[in-house]
Amino acid sequence: MAETAVFNLLAKFSLFFQREVNLLSGVREEIEYIRDEFERMMAFLRVADSMEENDPELKVWVKQVRDAAYDTEDVLDKFKLNFARNHGTGFCGFVRKISFSVMTLKARYQIAYEVQRIKNRVINISMGHQRYHDRYGILEQGSRSIGVNNAWYDCRGDALLLEEAELVGIEKPKTKLIGWLMEGDPRLKVISVVGMGGLGKTTLVKKVYDDAAIKKHFQIRAWITVSESFKIEELLKSMIHWLFKEVKQPVPQGVETMDWNSLKGIINAFLRQKRYVLVFDDVWDIQAWQVFRYTFPECNCGSRVMLTTRNADLALFSTREYNGYVYDLQPLSPQESWALFCKKTFQENYCPSHLEGLLTSILRRCEGLPLAIVAISGLLSVKDKSSVAEWEKTYQSLGAELEVNNQLLSMKKILSLSYSDLPHYLKLCFLYLSVFPEDHLIEHWRLIWLWIAEGFVEVKEGAPIEQVAEGYLNELVNRSLIQVAKINGKRRIKLYRIHDLWREIIVFKSREQNIVTIASERDTRWPERVRRLSIHDHLEHLQQSKRFIQLRSLLLFSATYSPSMSSMLASLRDLKLLKVLDLSGASLKIFPNEVVKLGHLTYLSLKGTEVKKLPKSIGRLKNLEILDLRHTYVTELPDEILNLQRLRHLLAFRYEEKRNYYSFNNECGFKSPVEIGSLTSLQKLGSIEANHGSGSIVPREIGKLTQLKSLGIIKVRGEDGMALCSSLEKLINLYALYVTATEEDEIIDLESLSSPPRLLQTLFLKGHLEKLPHWIPSLHSLVTVCLRWSKLKDADPLQYLQGLPNLVYLDLVEAYEGEELCFKAGGFQKLKILLLIRLKGLRRVTVMEGAMPHLEELYIENCKLMEELPSCIEQLINLTLLDLFDMSDLLLSKLNRDLPGGDYWRISHIPEVWIGDTKDGRWRGTNM
Known part of the structure; x- marks a missing residue:
């Protein structure tokens, strides 16, 4: 971890010296000395990070380096916050500069004192570096055999x-x-x-x-x-x-x-x-x-x-x-876990009735991991079987037991081998997962944005930083260190989770290296300096007497509004160095005004709060890069938002809970300033209202956002078509486009788009289309196509889609008014998911031989004129799920498995078949 801290610090030194700095005499030279010393230590830190587990003295040295790097970063940021101002040019600028220097003289003396103090620390640390360099210097060549610990029993054998x-x-x-x-x-x-x-x-x-x-x-x-x-x-x-x-x-x-x-x-x-x-x-x-x-x-x-x-x-x-x-290889099932635990603990497939509840809880923590089950059963096998209290005590202290119990220590060491093998940039990202509470599902983009805002993601030439961060996340998944919890219908990972026992290890290591401090009723240990604070449960567990003047990140989980929250929000004004503020899901109705005083703030999330309005003072957050207002009640952004020139992700939308998922007007977006095109750093924008302002000014402004990768635009009118198409031609980096008309009968006119974004992977069109846009077949990168309320009347609308080489997901909701859909031979070669919803004129679905060979999931809902299953459905051998809802009685009656000459044989190869309807306003499903 020290290596990453120093790496980030060296990057800040570079930016610091690029700017004109108004320091007292000699201070600049001392800062240059500190930088040079950290550069010299950097080469050894990677080796030290891998060896510190087995050398307590070296561990102390690494901690000293890390703390010194953090404190130096604080000094540089204080200077940036208080002194790095643009005074203008000419004589007036010179006068303002002199005046400012006089007013800040005391503060500059304070900075000089702190720099001198850090320099003395760094000199002492460097002496320790030389001592360790002499001891371990030969290992800096990167031998893979470094740091093997033979002091513990490797029970893998x-x-x-x-x-x-x-x-x-x-x-x-x-x-x-x-x-x-x-x-x-x-x-x-x-x-x-x-x-x-x-x-x-x-x-x-x-x-x-x-x-x-x-x-x-x-x-x-x-x-x-x-x-x-x-x-x-x-x-x-x-x-x-x-x-x-x-x-x-x-x-x-x-x-x-x-x-x-x-x-x-x-x-x-x-x-x-x-x-x-x-x-x-x-x-x-x-x-x-x-x-x-x-x-x-x-x-x-x-x-x-x-x-x-x-x-x-x-x-x-x-x-x-x-x-x-x-x-x-998958974890054991609950039944297999129970059998293994009982065999190891009680020497038979039986558990005393008074321990069954506790055993269920213990196995829930093990999550089917045989190594964990065997280790914990070994620990409990020597406990008094008649004492529920003794078992309960062990269960409650399982995290602590991992650190001291010999039987569990080997398990921890084996799991930790995967952590030790991580490159330095992934170790910090992995330990950062401790910010999330136990059993919390981790959102894909939330985690990526947090990593970026924390400065964990290295900038690589030619690769967007979000792409680098996604690579980090994929590597953790591929190393089996983080689990995929949910994949959305479009086959994209949406949520992740951490195995409970991995989380115990992560929390311990994170606390040990002061990566994250957790405030919860289970964890009341506080380090001397808190840099990242994650508040679980309730704010009452926050030590109000502590001053968090070095705090860089504050995240709240499950926090209800209370006097404690009010006090905590009021204290935000003192957290001058805060970069990350995540108040997702907090019981907030009013935007906390203290937030606008956080000049370093990079990430701000109010997702899921009841905030309705942003103050004009939001424009003071000049360093803000990520503003997450999803599922809030914010419907309009002040003009001052245009001052946030570093903003890269701006999301503000919600879905009406009382409306059906397939209702047309179920999404609310936001009205933007008419000059939204001046935010040229934006990469994600949604969902912006197109009909705000006179004429088609918002659709035209979007064309200035040439860095956009994802765009959601709603309330598009027919007359906006020309301006929107003109803008889309300029968005060459766009990979996701979501367009919704003002009403379901409003025509979305995209025919004038002559040069569509070639990288487009997701296309979502919600509204009336006179015909399918002619340019769709040219988009060979398309993975997802959703057409809703399109009301197409083409004889064969699928002809534009069937040749798309990478199409995986096709969603048609009230998209076609004809009687037949024909999936031709050789078409849709990569399609895995197909939805045919409310195609009320549809009578036949023809699937020719060789079409959709990899289809896995087929949903047909509310197509009541269909009296037959899709032809050749029996040839779709990879189909694992068939959903039939609100279909004709005749079609469903033929699926009775006991009906001679019926159609059940045609779907008997499908593992999961669901049939139901929406009587009484509720789904009723039956798994055949």
């Missing part, structure tokens, strides 16, 4: 000794893997088993490896444990010893002194013309895999290579290269 009778939930995945290994294809194949640490990947694969059928099928077997800190030569030598031992032959002479290329040659020659199975256990990254990938000869003997990994990217990369398979 126990997986190789477990009897199959002790295992739970292994039979199904074992059968699947054996089938893949022994299938008849003679080509070399790679099979990857992927999942988070503690899921039992090694245990599963070892049981497959030792199965009698596998032993009989393959001539040669070898098991190679790679691990995080592998050394190439040692692994290759170990592999050679294992292989020659298999055939009871002596190892070739000279192996111990050979380089790794020669070692690979021996392995390759040995395996030729043999049917072999090789297991590489615990492979961490693609670099480790590439050490071995060319060692395997391709002899068309039906050989197989298996690997276990926590890295989904590696699993996909290795199997794709060798026509293989990925097995994504």
Whole structure:
């Protein structure tokens, strides 16, 4: 973490020296000295970050560096806030500059004093750096074997000794893997088993490896444990010893002194013309895999290579290269978890009735993770089975037990290996997840914006910072450190969550390194300096006596309005260095005026509050980049919003709760200043009203926002078409476009758009279309198309869409008034989700052979003239879900599975079929 703190500080030094600074004599030189010292320490910090867990003295030094970097950053920001002003030019500017210098003389002396104090600290820290450089300097070359801790018992090896009778939930995945290994294809194949640490990947694969059928099928077997800190030569030598031992032959002479290329040659020659199975256990990254990938000869003997990994990217990369398979190992089911826990704790599949409630709670925390279940059951197996209080105490203190109990310590260490393997920029992003309360679902864009506002995301030339942050998030998902909780209908990840036990580890490490301070009734420990404060539960847990003058971030969760909140909001005016303020969901009705005094504020979220109006003073927040007003009652922005020239994301919309999801006027947006085009840094804007102001001025202004990537515009009139099309042609970076007409009969005229944004991935059009825009077929990047209330009368509206090569999601709501839709052969090759809603004239859906081959979900609702299922629906073999709501009685009657000659056979291959209606205003569904 210290490395990231210093990295951010060095970037601030660069900006500081680019500006004219009015400092006392000698102070600039001292700041340059501090910068140079931090630059010298930077090279060693990456090594130190990876080693501090095993060296308490080094850990103290790293903390000193981190704290000094934070304090230096505070000084620079104080200067920026108080002294970096533009006094103008000419004689008047000179006079103002002199006058300002006199008025701020005392403050500049204070800055000089703080700089001197920090310089003295840095000198002492640098002496410690030299001492550690002498001790560890040879390791700065980046050896992967640095920092291996042998002081704890690595119980992963126990997986190789477990009897199959002790295992739970292994039979199904074992059968699947054996089938893949022994299938008849003679080509070399790679099979990857992927999942988070503690899921039992090694245990599963070892049981497959030792199965009698596998032993009989393959001539040669070898098991190679790679691990995080592998050394190439040692692994290759170990592999050679294992292989020659298999055939009871002596190892070739000279192996111990050979380089790794020669070692690979021996392995390759040995395996030729043999049917072999090789297991590489615990492979961490693609670099480790590439050490071995060319060692395997391709002899068309039906050989197989298996690997276990926590890295989904590696699993996909290795199997794709060798026509293989990925097995994504899932957590145990609640029933399997119960069985495993009882077997380990009570030596039978039985739990005393008085402990059942507690056992349910404990297993909920384990979330199907076998390693956690085994470790915690081992801890509780020695507890008094008759004492509910003793079990309750253990459950309540589980987080603390992770740190002190020997049985749980190994589990924590194994899970922590994944954390230790992270690059420095991901470690800080990962620990930052501790700001979210337990079981909180984490919104995709909220997390990305918070990371950016906190300064965690490195700026890379040619890549938008949001894209870099999304890469960070994808890497954490692929490393199985964060779980996908919800994917929206358009196949985009919307929500994430953290495994409960991972969260315990994250909270501990975050507290230890003073990344985040949590205020809740469960956690009352406070560091000397609070930089990021996350308030869980109620504000009563906030220590009102504390002064948070160094606070950079404040986030509230589940905070109700109370005197404590009023007091907390009043204290905001003292938090001069605050950059992040997230009041999402707080019981606020009035915008807190104290907020506008936060000159450093970069991120402000009032999402889900009852705030109705922004003050004109909002324009004072010159550094604001993200303003989230979603699901508030703000319907108009003051002209002063145009002063926020750094604003990149401006979102203000809500959906009317009393209206149906498929109601036309269910979305409320905002009226903007007519010169909204002056906010040229905007990348996300929604939902702005088009009919605000005279003529089509707002649609014309949008054309000036050339950095826009996502645009939501509502209340579009027919006469706005020309101006809107002209603007859209200028938005070459746009990837998401949402357009809604003023009323459902209002025509959206987009025909004059001659050069649509080529990067467009999402197109949402809500309103009457005389015909489908001619330019749609040219948008080969389109993934999502939603057409609502289009009322198309074309003979075949699908002809414009069926050739789109990347279309995954198609949503048609009152979009077509004809009698037939025809999905032609070869069309919609990537379509996975299709919605046909309220197509009231529709009688037939024809699906020709070869159309929609990858369709997974089909929703047909309120198309009551349809009397038959879509033709050839039985050929849609990848269909996993069919939803039929408010359909004709004749169509539904044919789906009775007991009806001779009925249509049930045509949908019998679909795992999930739902049939229902909206009688009495409620959905009634039946899973067939």
